[in-house]
Amino acid sequence: MKPSSYFLIAIIVLMIAVISWSLTYPDIETTILPLMFGALTLALAIAQLVIENRNLGIAKPDRTKEDVDSAPVKESHASVAGWLIGLLCGVYVLGLLIATTLFVCLYIKMHGRRWGIAIALAVMFLAFSYTLFVLVLRVHLYSGLLFRAS
């Protein structure tokens, strides 16, 4: 099965859920459009899944171009995803300003740049964010679990 088929299967599962949830709503006005678009998307996703996989048995190369392209970058995608999830957790614990500043500094350092450059850019980012969001726009930025508790 092609990698894109897994994406289609996820859509099919989601649409089945959408249709099931739609059927539980009390009145026709609330139900009709999610039901209609859910059913249409489900039908299209199944059709696309069939189109993508119907010729797989005829000529099956050892590795498709998509597989070859995607193989060496899989780790990097996972690593970027890790950075983003780490940032989200950091924001929750340390607050927006501290977590984003640390993120800028650590990301640049971990990608082979010198500490001086990483710290300088992080400080510039902090100054810009603080001036714009806190001083000019007067937004109350989330201060983090750690600092809220104290």
Place this chain on the structure above:
Amino acid sequence: MIHAFLQGLGTLGSPMVMLALALGSVIGVIIGIIPVIGPLITIAILLPFVNGMSPETGLSLLIGIYAASMAGGSMTSILLNIPGDVTNAATVIDGYPLAQKGQAGRAMGAAILSSAMGGILGVFLAMGMIPLALVLVLAFRAPEMFFLVLLGISVIATIGKDSLVKSLISGFLGIILSFVGFHAITGASRFTFETTFLYDGLNLIPFILGIFALPELIEVAVKGTTISQAPVVANLTQDIMEGFKDVFRHFWLFLRSSLIGYILGVIPGIGTQVAIFVAYGQAKQFSRNPEKFGTGCIEGVIAPESANNASQGGHMLPTLAFGIPAGAIMAVLLGAFLMVGITPGPAMLKDHLDLSFLLLIGLAVGNILSLALCFLLARWTTKIANVHADFLLPIIVAITFIGTYVAREELLDLIVLLLATVLGSAMLKFNYSRPALILGFILGKLAEKYFFLSLSAFGPLFFLSPLCLVLIVLTVILLFSRQLGRVFQRFPRGGPSGHEA
């Protein structure tokens, strides 16, 4: 009327008013460039400052911001795949691929000139159409609104660059996601799972950023390169000039798109978001090279940028003439009018016609100032496309996180941002149309609201009004113009038999 026009022009010449307009334009371009801070937030923040100013000065400041913000937003759309505002959402489709090809200067030249010219044309149309505006506003009731939104949604079928099935899947998925939250008519909650956070639906800002901006940045980071695959442009001015020339090469497209933007801008409740996609859709359908759209086609930049700025003049007309705000920004501006002691409406055109002209001319001048500012800034901003991913990703991600939070001060929006990034990345990898998804998401709920309003007010035959029928025909033309064109081309002149009549 001419006397009032000249009086308005004279007031604009006074140093304080001109200074306020210039300051507003500078702020507008800057907030346009910074992702997620749109003109709405900025104008709302500046309202208390306007309170102490004269009506001419205070309103000129706000008009300057409004005029320049869209041109600023086009820069981030082209350079970073981040729409500065929702009104720039269609510009990313071809603007960003042009930047990837090393033609950021050309794309920005075309964007800023078509924005400015569209804005000026919109102002002239607004001045000329004051007598017709009320007819137009009143002609659009719920059924006409529904078919207008449907016209926008129909672009889903043409917007994708891969298969039609994939475009439809993307568009319908966007429509389904727009249903999250309270139903506009019945008030029932859908797909909220008893979570109060979802009652208002998914927020557009993290959704757009997650779908467009972060997946592209992740790809650039994974490759360890820069956004532009080409080296730094040696002669940027020449590149921008090339973009200027492109606008004149496609002048008919510019006129069509501006007219679409202006007309849809006049109609309250529809807004620029429909106009940009309709303009983009017609540009692709009537182009000689529709297959190039989505891969970095200059027409795909000119059409939405002309439409979004032309809609500003359209927005101003019902706000000034009838006190009916044509959109959220106009509603805030309406508040500003009241704060400085001016009540927009029919009486305004009688008692303060000179002020009305001042604001319309100010809008045109603001567009010219934004053109000059963007031209000056282009030298530095285009360099973003050549910044290495190691620096670009952390800074843009960090600004995106803060900006997403600032929009509603809601931490859970960050989770929406990341989930949308996962969806956007998958769609990017497997060639599903992300613009179609956004189009469905923006217009889905509007379509549902007007559909049920039409049904309850006019019954099942609500589509039988002349204007509805015209809109249905326009939708069919937009969807099938290419196929119809091919059918007509098969027949030689003189009729299907091939014999001259």
